[in-house]
Amino acid sequence: MTQDDLNNGRSEANVYDTDVATSTNGVTDQWDVVNVRANIVSTQWDAALASADDALVLVQWLQSKRNS
Amino acid sequence: MGWRNFDPLAADVVAEDPNSMLASIANTGGNIVATFATACNVDTEHPTNFAVYAIPLTNNYGEPVNFAEPFSLLTQIEFISATGDHSGNAQPELAWGLGICENATDIDNQTTNKWICHGLSQGNVTNNQHSMLQSKSYGGNSSQRSYTSNMGANTGLCHARYYIGPAVGTNEDCESVAVAGTAGDYSGNNYTKDTSISYDYYDIAQNNSVFDEDGQVYLFAWVGSYGNTWDFSSSGTAPVLTCRLRYLVQHDPAGWGGTGT
Numbered sequence: 623m624t625q626d627d628l629n630n631g632r633s634e635a636n637v638y639d640t641d642v643a644t645s646t647n648g649v650t651d652q653w654d655v656v657n658v659r660a661n662i663v664s665t666q667w668d669a670a671l672a673s674a675d676d677a678l679v680l681v682q683w684l685q686s687k688r689n690s
Numbered sequence: 691m692g693w694r695n696f697d698p699l700a701a702d703v704v705a706e707d708p709n710s711m712l713a714s715i716a717n718t719g720g721n722i723v724a725t726f727a728t729a730c731n732v733d734t735e736h737p738t739n740f741a742v743y744a745i746p747l748t749n750n751y752g753e754p755v756n757f758a759e760p761f762s763l764l765t766q767i768e769f770i771s772a773t774g775d776h777s778g779n780a781q782p783e784l785a786w787g788l789g790i791c792e793n794a795t796d797i798d799n800q801t802t803n804k805w806i807c808h809g810l811s812q813g814n815v816t817n818n819q820h821s822m823l824q825s826k827s828y829g830g831n832s833s834q835r836s837y838t839s840n841m842g843a844n845t846g847l848c849h850a851r852y853y854i855g856p857a858v859g860t861n862e863d864c865e866s867v868a869v870a871g872t873a874g875d876y877s878g879n880n881y882t883k884d885t886s887i888s889y890d891y892y893d894i895a896q897n898n899s900v901f902d903e904d905g906q907v908y909l910f911a912w913v914g915s916y917g918n919t920w921d922f923s924s925s926g927t928a929p930v931l932t933c934r935l936r937y938l939v940q941h942d943p944a945g946w947g948g949t950g951t
Contacts, residue, residue: 638839640839640890642835642836643834643835644828644833645736645835646829659889689886690886
């Protein structure tokens, strides 16, 4: 699987960064998250599960969508 | 009735500004004009700690909207203009929006109040570039806020849809409260959407953070600074934010139904 396969197929993703914090009695805890909203075609998801190389392609493809 | 402008000076408003972020607020032809204080020594990023203005939420007939009843809420948060010094170091980062909560007073009380809210924060003045800022009650006695990375230029118009119930109040159960928001350009520019964030989803995930009263829903506006302290007493100019906050309500006091039989 390649990123072109994902880009040219029916998978879709929107990825963006969010900064989250809690406050409890004036004590703050903060962390960063990456929000992923994605519809991955099942065969491409299954390919990523079955192959480390394809899993890396999938994650790199998601990264390409990050705040793009 | 359609869209209603939020008026922070309406007769039934309960206002508080626990950290004295604003010097004054006015309503000019439906626009809110907020003049920030000359100085503020409290750095907080949580909207319930800003200047807040709460009204009892009513439907198109003026009837109260209660948490035990189905209702939908759509909000429109609009940046109009800003003057003065803002969004730099030791300057306020302008932030404003709407939300719903259980209590009209002491909104920032993390133990007695429950809330969820959504709005904008202006991170980049030059490009009219905004972030979406949300806050919710969290874990029974805490606040959580969420701040998206800066969206693209010209993202001064933000819409949010609130999803409340049916499992709130007596039926308190998590995953029953959420807000989804989007942002983009104004009507004159075809509402061009920001491409980096298709929509921002924010929900309550713990039972003890869910609205736990069946009574009146309060709608509250918040205006303040997303973080930072400032002091313009010797140099600089306190900012003036002009924005518009609108909301749209649909409500059925007859209840949810749905017995499954």
